[in-house]
Amino acid sequence: MKSVALNRIVVLLISVLFGNISQAYCQNNGKLVLKFNNLFNNEVLEFGREYTNAHGEKLTIKTLNYFISNIKLTLTDGAEYVVPQDSSYFLVRQNDKATQQIELKNLPKGKYTSISFLVGIDSARNTMDVSRRMGALDIGGEAKGMYWAWNSGYIFFKMEGKSPVIHDSLSNNFYYHIGGFGGFQSKTINNIRSKTLAFTKPVSLKKKIPVININVDVATLFNYKTPVTLTNDSNVMWGELSVKISENYISTFNLGSVQY
Helix, strand or coil, X not given: CHHHHHHHHHHHHHHHHHHHHHHHHHHCCEEEEEEEEEEECCEECCCCCCEECCCCCEEEEEEEEEEEEEEEEEECCCCEEECCHHHCEEEEECCEHHHHEEEEEEECCCEEEEEEEEECCCHHHHCCCHHHCCHXXXXXXXXXXXXXXXXXXXXXXXXXXXXXXXXXXXXXXEEEEEECECCCCCCCCECCEEEEEEEEEEEECCCCCCEEEEXXXXXXXXXXXXXXXXXXXXXXXXXXXXXXXXXXXHHHEEEEEEEC
């Protein structure tokens, strides 16, 4: 009898243990895709295509890269799910479609009301030992060309191209390389920008994988808060104007459609 009773207890414990594991797994195996759609004046951005900015200046774009990091999701009950830090850094490149879709895994299943993220890299990760900065942050790999060796920091947002309004001595090229995380040993400019996008209705992860379209209309970089002209400001990599440009370009990130 004692043996039978003991066996029942063991079976019960195993059932409870594996039941809890199964339940936890079921509650945290949701997926969601963020799809970044780069645009110019509401049209799909194409390298080499001629566009006109808000100041009537014609331009073509040849490079567009930006970092997305520190992603958080808010559930309908107000709770926040923070994507684990080491899995929350992504480099979106216009010339690589695969980078324009970010898949978030192992999310708690439920309904979400908003998402927030940084455009840029937080100061802690900027100053962390390079051995901890892999994947999208690998300055010798995926992040090559998106890091200032002279300034020891990541370039958060890079846009390059050509315009006939720029002096021939510069080969008509413009460069916007925007970074600056606030400094390490001394204070510097801080161009880390945060964006929160509220969903028009709660997004559910229970059945299908939702695709959240985020439209990035870079035309707004030239005129959202501060007018930025190619005629006068064709080469910006630091300084107060870079702060104003970052305040402009954060406005380019807006919620598009949600698809299932």
